[in-house]
Amino acid sequence: MDNLIIEGTKQTPSINFNAGSGILEISGRSIPENTFEFFNPVLLWLEAYSQVAGEKTVINVKLEYFNTSSSKYILEIFKRLRSLLNDGKDVNVKWYYEEDDEEMMETGEDYQDVSGLDFEIIPIEE
C-alpha cells in the first residue's frame, strides 16, 4: 500500500501517513477552502489502511489551528482509527500542543473523550 504524503501549505496541514510503519502524522494549520477535497483522500486512505494495518498504529497530531469543518473531519479520522481499535489493534494518539496553547490542549482532551482512543497530550516547549 502506498504511503500518503501531502505537502502542507498556509491553509492546509501536511500529511505523512506511513502504512508500513503505522506512523501517521498530521501537522500545521487546517483552514482549506474546500475541506472535502482535502480530507476525502485522507479518509479513503485510512479506509484502505484499515485492511492492511499492523498491530500498532501511532498518529501524531501537531495542529496549531483548524476551522469548524476540519474539526468534523478530524473527528472522522479518529472514528476510523477507533474501528481499528475495535478490531483488536493497538492505536495510540499523540496530541501535541504549544505549551501556552490552552485551547489546543483542551481540544485534544475533548477528542479523547469522544473518540475513546488512548491519547497522550504532549506540550511542545517554545
Next chain:
Amino acid sequence: MEKENIYQRELENLEQAKNFLKRSEYSKMDIQLEYKKLVENYEELVDQVKIITKISDRLQNKLDKTNQKLEKTNQDLHDTNVKLNETIDALAEARIGRRAATIVLIVVIALFVVSEAWIEPIIEKNIQNFWIGLILKLAVAVLIKPGEDFTNKYMLKRARKKQLMDNKVVMNKP
C-alpha cells in the same frame, strides 16, 4: 456542493429514513428496526454537534486572543515608531542648528573682515565719523542671533520638505 459532501453520510441516513416513510406498508419489526437506526444516527449527530460546537467556540476564542495580541503589538509598534520619529526629528534639528550656527559664524567673520578691510577705511577716509563705523559693527552683532534663527528655520523647512518628498517616493515605489 462541499456541504453535501461534508455531511454525505448524514444526508444518506436522512434520505433512507424519508424513503422508509414513503413505503406503503411496513411491519412492526420494520418500524422498530428503522426507529432504532434513526435514534442511533440522531445520537451520533447530537454527539458530533456538541463536540464540534465546543471545539469551534474554543478555537474562535483562540483566534480572538491572537487578534488582541496582534492589536496590542501593532499599537506598541506605532508608539515606538512615533517615539523614534520624534528622536530622529530632534537629532535632525540639533544637527541643522549646529550647521546654521556655523554658517552664520562664517558670514559674521566674512562681514567683519569686509568691514575692517574695506568698509571702515572708506568711512574713515570719506566721512571721518567714528560712530558710523561703530554702529555698523553693532548692527552686524545685533543681526547675529536673528540671522542664526532665520537660517535655522530655513534649513529645517528644507529638510522637512526633502523628507516629505523621500516619503512620497518610498510610498509610490511598487
